[in-house]
Amino acid sequence: xxxxxxxxxxxxxxxxxxxxxxxxxxxxxxxxxxxxxxxxxxxxxxxxxxxxxxxxxxxxxxxxxxxxxxxxxxxxxxxxxxxxxxxxxxxxxxxxxx
Amino acid sequence: xxxxxxxxxxxxxxxxxxxxxxxxxxxxxxxxxxxxxxxxxxxxxxxxxxxxxxxxxxxxxxxxxxxxxxxxxxxxxxxxxxxxxxxxxxxxxxxxxxxxxxxxxxxxxxxxxxxxxxxxxxxxxxxxxxxxxxxxxxxxxxxxxxxxxxxxxxxxxxxxxxxxxxxxxxxxxxxxxxxxxxxxxxxxxxxxxxxxxxxxxxxxxxxxxxxxxxxxxxxxxxxxxxxxxxxxxxxxxxxxxxxxxxxxxxxxxxxxxxxxxxxxxxxxxxxxxxxxxxxxxxxxxxxxxxxxxxxxxxxxxxxxxxxxxxxxxxxxxxxxxxxxxxxxxxxxxxxxxxxxxxxxxxxxxxxxxxxxxxxxxxxxxxxxxxxxxxxxxxxxxxxxxxxxxxxxxxxxxxxxxxxxxxxxxxxxxxxxxxxxxxxxxxxxxxxxxxxxxxxxxxxxxxxxxxxxxxxxxxxxxxxxxxxxxxxxxxxxxxxxxxxxxxxxxxxxxxxxxxxxxxxxxxxxxxxxxxxxxxxxxxxxxxxxxxxxxxxxxxxxxxxxxxxxxxxxxxxxxxxxxxxxxxxxx
Numbered sequence: 001x002x003x004x005x006x007x008x009x010x011x012x013x014x015x016x017x018x019x020x021x022x023x024x025x026x027x028x029x030x031x032x033x034x035x036x037x038x039x040x041x042x043x044x045x046x047x048x049x050x051x052x053x054x055x056x057x058x059x060x061x062x063x064x065x066x067x068x069x070x071x072x073x074x075x076x077x078x079x080x081x082x083x084x085x086x087x088x089x090x091x092x093x094x095x096x097x098x
Numbered sequence: 099x100x101x102x103x104x105x106x107x108x109x110x111x112x113x114x115x116x117x118x119x120x121x122x123x124x125x126x127x128x129x130x131x132x133x134x135x136x137x138x139x140x141x142x143x144x145x146x147x148x149x150x151x152x153x154x155x156x157x158x159x160x161x162x163x164x165x166x167x168x169x170x171x172x173x174x175x176x177x178x179x180x181x182x183x184x185x186x187x188x189x190x191x192x193x194x195x196x197x198x199x200x201x202x203x204x205x206x207x208x209x210x211x212x213x214x215x216x217x218x219x220x221x222x223x224x225x226x227x228x229x230x231x232x233x234x235x236x237x238x239x240x241x242x243x244x245x246x247x248x249x250x251x252x253x254x255x256x257x258x259x260x261x262x263x264x265x266x267x268x269x270x271x272x273x274x275x276x277x278x279x280x281x282x283x284x285x286x287x288x289x290x291x292x293x294x295x296x297x298x299x300x301x302x303x304x305x306x307x308x309x310x311x312x313x314x315x316x317x318x319x320x321x322x323x324x325x326x327x328x329x330x331x332x333x334x335x336x337x338x339x340x341x342x343x344x345x346x347x348x349x350x351x352x353x354x355x356x357x358x359x360x361x362x363x364x365x366x367x368x369x370x371x372x373x374x375x376x377x378x379x380x381x382x383x384x385x386x387x388x389x390x391x392x393x394x395x396x397x398x399x400x401x402x403x404x405x406x407x408x409x410x411x412x413x414x415x416x417x418x419x420x421x422x423x424x425x426x427x428x429x430x431x432x433x434x435x436x437x438x439x440x441x442x443x444x445x446x447x448x449x450x451x452x453x454x455x456x457x458x459x460x461x462x463x464x465x466x467x468x469x470x471x472x473x474x475x476x477x478x479x480x481x482x483x484x485x486x487x488x489x490x491x492x493x494x495x496x497x498x499x500x501x502x503x504x505x506x507x508x509x510x511x512x513x514x515x516x517x518x519x520x521x522x523x524x525x526x527x528x529x530x531x532x533x534x535x536x537x538x539x540x541x542x543x544x545x546x547x548x549x550x551x552x553x554x555x556x557x558x559x560x561x562x563x564x565x566x567x568x569x570x571x572x573x574x575x576x577x578x579x580x581x582x583x584x585x586x587x588x589x590x591x592x593x594x595x596x597x598x599x600x601x602x603x604x605x606x607x608x609x610x611x612x613x614x615x616x617x618x619x620x621x622x623x624x625x626x627x628x629x630x631x632x633x634x635x636x637x638x639x640x641x642x643x644x645x646x647x648x649x650x651x652x653x654x655x656x657x658x659x660x661x662x663x664x665x666x667x
Contacts (some may be wrong), residue, residue, distance in 0.1 A: 030302065030303045033303075034303060041173060041246065044156070044173065050170060051159075051170055052251050052253055053418060054167075055167040055253030055254070055293070058166075059254065059321075059325065060322040061325040061326065061329060075639070083651060
């Protein structure tokens with residue numbers, strides 16, 4: 001009887017301490033989770049800003065203007081293109097012209 | 099024993115006294131708190147209580163066909179206050195107003211009004227710069243906190259504005275694709291139940307529903323071609339002093355819209371610059387004029403009324419029908435059907451048109467997509483009018499023949515020309531390439547489509563009306579039109595639409611485009627002079643960007659063969 005009573009008191013104490021511990025742990029982990037979420041959000045924000053920057057800086061027309069202005073580049077026109085006949089195509093053509 | 103009992107009794111008494119005293123103190127304290135300082139405590143309690151906080155979802159990204167960003171939301175901080183708390187710290191309003199660049203009095207009046215209404219939320223300033231949001235955090239004013247919101251950015255600014263539209267300050271779709279695809283782009287907000295302290299900091303989180311971010315949306319647009327189209331449209335506005343310029347570029351084999359733009363546009367990143375976006379290609383109808391002539395010829399060919407070589411006398415260059423006179427720009431004399439298209443003779447097509455049943459012609463036009471909304475999925479698209487009637491006057495039949503008396507959109511025109519280019523199979527045009535689309539359908543026999551393509555190629559030769567649309571190394575087919583604008587039910591004598599529609603390379607068509615210049619006030623208003631060069635600039639660059647192999651190698655040397663033995667086309 002006495003042993004059972006002591007055991008119950010001990011269990012009660014242990015469970016009380018466990019409740020407090022779990023509650024504390026819960027808070028700590030939720031705060032940790034929040035920090036991680038915040039970290040994720042901040043990384044996302046940075047990633048979005050970088051994407052906007054990339055989109056704004058890699059605009060095709062800007063690159064084209066830059067290539068024209070600082071490297072004197074120009075789109076290939078009909079005079080600057082050399083057409084090569086592929087072996088297969090020439091063979092087929094010879095075949096046809098026979 | 100008695101002595102001892104007495105002692106124990108005394109000890110019990112002392113203990114009892116302590117206990118009574120202890121409880122008495124507690125009761126007194128409770129009474130004090132309850133009665134005398136309840137107001138203060140209630141306030142303290144309300145400052146530390148459970149709140150539901152929404153977590154805003156991140157709006158989906160809109161990209162072009164290759165994943166280039168066209169619209170993107172990025173997180174920004176907005177400053178807000180709990181009026182009930184902030185109102186009790188008036189001494190800090192000066193600092194707050196300074197950081198937010200607002201007047202102290204305006205914050206104060208709003209604050210008092212909100213506090214009196216017992217509200218718990220008040221925006222101080224939305225979408226802060228990152229510098230300002232740091233300053234607000236540093237101030238650490240009770241009741242003032244930041245929340246995460248999203249702001250939309252459009253890296254291409256005015257280039258895509260007419261198509262995409264924009265979002266409002268809450269990042270909800272307000273116009274354009276942003277509006278019609280709002281549900282998909284928005285996502286679902288999450289919810290967070292938290293306990294906050296009086297400074298608005300989260301002390302404990304009770305519950306959290308996950309936020310579902312919006313879905314990304316891919317368009318068929320090619321950002322490179324879209325940029326170049328917009329640039330050329332802006333140039334023609336300046337050069338020709340036109341009111342508006344519109345163009346649509348379509349990839350013929352798939353029907354995907356590679357570019358669609360109207361100039362002038364606006365910068366959607368500046369709220370002050372925002373206007374209702376105008377996408378003339380889908381929202382404006384007009385009479386197609388000469389652009390419809392190839393379809394009339396196609397119908398006549400299909401019915402066997404004419405062949406490409408049938409000769410029709412167009413002299414003396416004018417013709418009276420009912421009370422109207424149909425005129426050509428000069429007397430062309432006898433012309434073959436092919437030459438009628440090349441010279442765009444009104445009399446020629448009228449004579450062919452009068453041989454056709456007008457309702458059959460109209461239903462053929464409907465078949466090629468005129469007068470009804472396409473399956474593009476573009477916002478704000480309207481249908482146009484292609485009427486079917488029991489009775490037609492001869493004069494009405496004549497006007498139908500040269501492209502008046504019915505109304506179409508630019509989108510319908512480019513789709514119909516793409517069908518000719520595609521050997522008579524109409525591939526419905528689309529803007530959302532990843533979604534289900536309508537089935538392609540044959541609208542004219544292959545033979546007729548090939549014949550019309552050949553004729554349209556002749557239009558873009560030095561003797562045709564559109565020599566300015568010629569592109570070196572590529573064979574181009576197309577047609578110009580210059581129509582008088584209908585203003586308040588009357589044809590304007592000085593306001594025109596100058597148009598060109600065509601496709602290239604003619605031997606294996608890849609790109610179709612329409613260019614419409616509204617009310618050009620330059621030296622000439624003819625489509626062949628105003629719109630054709632724009633088409634040439636757009637398509638020649640687009641062919642190069644897309645690496646489409648040239649098909650017109652007649653005049654260039656090919657290495658590996660002698661000059662005499664050039665590539666047969």
